[in-house]
Amino acid sequence: MTSPNDLTFRLSRSRGSVPRARALLHAVLGGWGVAQEVVDDAELVLSELVTNALRVPVPSDRQIGVRITRSAAEGLLRLEVSDAGGGRPEIREPGGEETGGRGLLLVAALAHSWGYEERAAGIGKTVFAELKAPDIVAEPAVRKVAAVMVRAGQTVRVRSEWRTVLGVRSGHYAAGGPAVVLELDDGPSLWVHAAEPVTVRTGECSG
Template sequence: MAYRSGTDDITFRLPRSRRSVPRARALLHAVLGDWGVGQETLDNAELVLSELVTNALRVPVPGDRQVGVRISRSVADGLLRLEVSDAGGGRPEVREPGEDETGGRGLLLVAALSDRWGCEERAAGIGKTVFAELKAPDIMAGPAVREVAAVMVRAGQTVRVWGEWRSVLRVRSDQYAAGGPAMVLEFDEGPALRVHAAEPLAVRSADRGA
């Protein structure tokens, strides 16, 4: 998917584990903190992402299938978009649970907190992507040099590692043996760097014509 200037996009994958919900929230918190998002928007986004990831984990698919998460922003439009992808079929439906039911209100919450939400077929592969867009008028463009979580690093940026600035050629997501999310950064020279997705790194952004 292509994004115009002024929009940033972060993607990562999570294992099908209960621990993935708090991990997703922690990564979202790191990303939105770097973007200068206000507390109310942050709280709403954490609730929405938690519900979307929880629903994706409940979908009956093979255990080795991961859950994909994308967080993107449009500074020009003041919008935050959350996407969660899974390999399952069907489409999520909002339902009205009875007074005695303790669950089933997740999508009601997503609909209430989102400016717009829906479901799309995955652009590549099987399954679906459920998205939610939230108004975030306080979302900011980042400075030329800043410290960000590793999950936010993109090809074309320059990252300070091993005491030097290195140009990033490729970035891919990975998993530690224990299940934690990792990022692998490949540079124009020298070895690749594998770090935890939430590890802070100093970066310089390429000129994107913003």
């Protein structure tokens, strides 16, 4: 599900998922007008949440879910990471010689609030963190967003013309890297890197 205030995507259980999550978050927060200090904190928090989810002992084919939402009215940014594992996330206080185990300490220090919830559908849990983002902005009529944020029904600018997006699907470039494939009302589908900015015109969504 993707909306102007909500981005949801899934990650494979691989080491490359942490930088991919950071890149998508960075692109989205740039479009939302979030201050750089908050962006830096959010990237650290999301990195720790995704890293912890990757360490959960579950079958390798189980993906990790990520959701990024904003509330301009409350000035809040919410990050959620879901995994299929059990257990309860708890803050540890590792010894001075331990190199790991400080992830949730960092999350608790940077976030306004954090916690976890059992998933309403399916197995596993969702760990969330909320950060104060007073500069977060409401959606303008014409804006640039990361391609991964585009949804069916919006109008996007392709070269010098506006095209309606009929469908959105994920793709993958042969040379590597995530892509978004936009099916347009006229002309061939448009392949765009997931984090590449696309100009959209809002208020014209169908349904």
